[in-house]
Every structure is written in structure tokens, then in C-alpha cells.
Amino acid sequence: MNNFKKQSKLFLAGALLMYTSIACQSKKRENTMETTKTEASITKAPWGKLPDGQEVSLYTLKNAKGMEMKISDYGGLITHWTAPDKEGKYEDVVLGYDSLSGYLKSSPFFGALVGRYGNRIAGAKFTLDGKTYNLLKNNGPNHLHGGKIGFDKVIWKTEELKDGRIGLKLNHVSKDGDEGYPGNLNVEITYVLTDDNALEINYTATTDKATVINLTQHSYFNLTGGKTDHLGHEVMINADHFLPVDETLIPTGELKAVKGTVFDFTTPKAIGKGINDSTDVQIVRGKGYDHCWVLNQPKKDELILAASAYEPTSGRLMEVSTTEPGVQFYTGNFLDGSITGKNGVVYKKRSGFCFETEHFPDSPNQTKFPTVVLRPGETYKTTTIYKFSSK
Template sequence: MKRMLPHVAALGAGLMIIAGSCSRQNEATLTESGLDPAKFAGEYNGKPTALYTLANSNGMEACITNFGGRIVSLMVPDRDGQPRDVVLGFDSIAAYFPENNQTDFSAAIGRYANRINQGRFVIDGDTIQLPTNNFGHCLHGGPTGWQYQVYDAEQPNDSTVVLTMHSPDGDNNFPGNVTAKVTYTLTSDNRLDIAYEAVTDKPTVINMTNHAYFNLNGDPLQSITDNELYVNASTYTPVDSTYMTTGEILPVAGTPMDFTSLRVIGERINETDFEQIRNGNGYDHNWVLDTKNDINVPAATLQSPSTGIVLDVYTDEPGIQVYSGNFLDGTVTGKNNKVYNQRTGICLETQHYPDSPNKPEWPSTVLRPGETYKSHTVFAFSTDKK
């Protein structure tokens, strides 16, 4: 898609904002969620950014930027047919830049989602040392992971956008030239389908996910602790005080980690006498899914009693990270000038288990030349019609 880039104004080294729309939308037209596409037409490290809008006939809309492959807004009808924005985010592209906000809001994470212990792993006898950016570990691909880079974008139709990342050998010290694709598709039955692919020219590790902060109440001034959660998992991977998996896989039964039936999120989230709640400052753990990599079996369900919006998560991944927004602290102001306080969003990140490169007994994340990494996740929306 050819883009016109008029009126360039420099804001600093490697960063520019462009007054003009790079999206498919007319620059005078706001999205259903109230976003102005012109505020997403910019440039970061020499690459253009834009806002891409997907819509269906049911009143659902997904707005996605190629900066970090982020879902900026996601409009979903509630039980009364009123569309509500159910993800946290910002009103402009500049607000997403790491110079302004160090957040992972709704990003397509790569190369490696979650943590790698001390940023170190061994592949084919070679020790790889990654940058450490979280309690001495490498988190979400390092300090300049793909959530802080610009994907190339193509929008072949009104329901699909394809984002491509060309990650050079040595990107955050990861080996191999990697080409990765993230394809977002909004279906006629209110599903946001996310398909990931990657290839490499050297042995490397890949673990991609989406880091959406969901608030099915449609109002980030309301906590997600009144929402109900189901996770199709009888076990989970506990963590130490630095959020690193210990290598154990423990049963959820009889603990605050048990979401094998719908349970109010806030029911046991503050039971700090349980070590894992204390270590995670709430929920920030990987659940080992019982779905056997079958994308037709629900991995998790989240629902809001106030709006009736239901989110079913389907994936072919073996795990899901549930993060209850414990470190949101009111210092970030998002869309519509609303402050994001603690637990105003919940993440359901489909994934391989954290630190799998250092735990050979767990499903492998190694990708070799000639192979294609594939991962598939579906966020399916409906209402309870109460």
C-alpha cells in the first residue's frame, strides 16, 4: 500500500511525527472507538507508523498499529448491543514510544515472550547472553523487543492486516536473521484471530504472544477483579520472588490458582499467605493447559457481570500467562484521559512456558533453519444475554 508522508517534523534522534494519515481511513474520520488515525501517522527509527482498522457487520471493530503490532482499541457489543472498548491503550502513536511510556499494552511480543533466566541459554553448545531488563532476567525479548519496533504492514481487505518483522541476527543478542509474521483477522462471528509465523537462518528460540490488557467492563476506571475467569488447566508453573519459573509443575487444586471453574478474579487475589500470590503480587503465572494443543478446545474464559461481555480464548499453545495488572499504579494515563490504576486490565497471554530454553523437559521453543514456527490464538467474543 502506497503511503503519502507530507509535513515531516523532527522530534529527536530517530523519531519523527508526520502530520497526515498513513492509514486507509480518511484523516478527517474518527474510528468507532474515537481514535484519530492522523495521530498514528508517524515515523519511528526511520519506519512509518499507521493505524489500521478492521470491522465487521456486528458492530465490532479492531484498531491496530504497526508500532509493536499493537491492538489500540477493540470495540465489542455488550449484552444491550452497546459497543465498548475492551482493551487498554493510548490515543496517539507517540504515547506508545518507549521514550514516553514503557508499556507492553496489546503488543505482538517477540522474539521471546515472558522471561529467560538471567538472559542466558545454550543452543547447540553455544551460550547466548541476552540483555537483562526485569529482575535480572530477559523479559519479552529484551529492552528493544518487537513491541518497541515497527512492523511492515499490509491490509489486503477490511478484515485483515498482515504485519511482518525482519529481525536481524543479533537483535537483542538473539541469533539468526528472523522473518516473522503476525496476521490479525476480524471474523464475521466476532473473533479476533491471530496467526503467528517465523523462519530463521540460524538455530534460535521463538515464543510469540499478544499482550492485550483486557477490561471487559469497558471502563478502565473499574477494576477487573469483579470479572469471572476460567482456565482449562489443572497445573501451573510456580515462580520465585523474581518471577522466574522454578522448574516445578504443581496442581492448582485447593489453592488460589484454581480456576478450573468460573471464579471471581478478586476472590483470592490478595491471599498473600499463599507464597505464589505473594511472589506474583497477585496473578502473574503460567498455567499448563489441559487442551493438548487443540485450538478447538477453550483454553480460558473471561466474563464481565456488568456488561455481559464474554471472551473465550482458543490456542494451540501449551500454556497461558494470566497477569492481573498488578503493577499498573496510576502513573499511566490512557485513552480518553483515563488513569490506569492497579488491576484495571488482565492479560491472557498464550505461550510456551517461561524459560523453556533452560528447561529441556518442557515443550521446546527452538526454531531451526528449514522449519517454520507457527502459533495460533483466537479471542472469541459473545455475551451472556442475562
């Protein structure tokens, strides 16, 4: 009987010890993000020079949970962006280069601020108030992402926010006639990294002459941390319609229902499910998804959930909210293995995807689309938020 009591006590003590150990390990996992990095900060460091001698800087932003971003004043580039997986482990989830030289040599807009006009303008021209403006043809017969020296290739005037938030204010004045666009355009963009693992981007602009404007952010994401392609990511797009395109990827003007097509992401599905559907002419033309979805926005300029991407292996979830009427979902169709990016990784087709919040492509030439005209006395103003979590 005494032996039985002794054994019972030993068993209970062992069970208690095991429970305490498991509880401590669980608590440790829960607190990983709080204990590893708790000091929010922003720092600045030199990042090389442009061929003309202009110095380039790189800012590192950290929030209280441990998320870290690196942003350059050259092109407003987001070069690094870490996000936690379901175990609390932070990894870089955006494509790019280890150094400035890569971006200067060749970059398909990795992490860039895009303007004056994000996406394509048909025939590289548009007419405004009776005058035709000719732009550079840099995408077949069309104009793409602002031209030869768009907003992704200029040094932005940059300053740290002074209001307690971790963020940057970027300013650029695009002069009348730059890349063929009319008006002196004064652009201000703020990047704000919040403590709930979100990046809030606020775009504002004014002009002294009627012009067109469509700004966006062009980060390529891979929520595996670049370990595999993106085909297993489960994507949701809050849109009942998308814009079909012609052979040069210019919208035809039709708003086509997604229901019954591979373009239906109203409920989450894997990117790979329809991306190679050779029976869909739109997939063939885009070499995958490279289209603008018309968001289900109840009220003009209302901030809504536009899209999300979930990666099951890591558990990472990214949600994108915006005041814009559309989002371009691009699946890295033109990455071809010719680019070696960060940590020696070769970027092949389907290495990364983009959610580019925007007004519609070719809006200056399509009167049925929401207007992109900005006039003196008006203020262009949009907001987009990328928020990360895990499940």
C-alpha cells in the same frame, strides 16, 4: 352491555398496541448490532512519526456486526477494540493510549506483539547447541519480552488481506544478533477480524540458524469498558496445573496442581476471590496473578479453549482458544497509577488483565518444558483466537 363491549374492545386494542410496542422494542434490541453497522471495512490513516522520522500508520477494522479494532504497524499494537454488552452496546475493552506519543514514552506492552521471546528468560542468557547467548537484563536479573527493542518497538511491514477477509498481514525480519538472539528470523503474523466477533491471530516464522522463539499478544482487557477494576470478572482457565515461580518470577520447574489453591480456575470464579491471599507465597511473589497455566491440551498443537472471562454487569464474555501449551494470566499487578491512558483514565493496579497464550517462561533453560527451539527448514506456527459474545 354495550358499554361493556366498548370497554372490552378498548382494552384489547390497548393490550395489542402495548404488545406490539414491546415486541418492536425487543426486535430492535436484537437487531442493534446488525442495524448500527453493517458494512465491514478496513481503512488506513497516518498516526505520527517515530523519533527517527519513520512514519507510523493506524488501521481501522470493522466487521458486519459493528465490532471495531484499531491496529498500528508500530509494534502490531491493538490500540482500540470494541465489544458488545448484553444490550448490544459496543465499548472499548482494551487499555492503551489515545496517541502514538504515549506508547513511545512509556508502555507496559499495551496491546503489543511480543517477541522474539514472550515472558522471562532466567539470567538473561541461554545455551543452544553448546553456545551461550547473552541477552539484555531488563527485568531485574532476567530478560523480558524480547529486550530493549523487541517486536513491540519496530515498524512491521503491513498489508491488507486480499482474500475477502477483514485483516492485516504483518511481516518483520529480525536480523541475526538482534537483542542477542541467533539467526535471521522471518516472522509473519495475520490479524483477522471475523463476523462472529472474533479476532484470529496466526503466527508463523522461519530461521536460517537455530534459535528460540515464543510469540504472544499482550492486550490488557477490562470488559466493563474501563468503568471499574477487573476484580469482579469471572475467569475460567482450562488447566489442572500451573508453574510456580521464584522470587524473580522465573518458573521453578515444578508443575503444581491447582486443586485446593487460589490458582484453581477450572470452574469460573471472580478474579478478586484469591488475588490478595497473603498466605500464598506465589500470590505474594507475583503481587497477584502473574503465572503461566499448563493447559489441558489432549494433543500437541491442538486448538482448544484455553480461558474465558465474563463480566456480569455488562454481560460481556471473552473466550480465548489457542494451539499453545500455556497461557500467562497477568492481573496488572505493576500498574501503579502513574499512567494516564485513553480518555484521561488513570490506570491503577487491577485496571486490566492479560491472557498471553505462549510456551512456558524460561523454556530455553528448562529441558523438561516443551521446546521453543526453531531450526532451519522448520516453520514455527501457532494460532490464538479471542472471541466476544454476551449473555
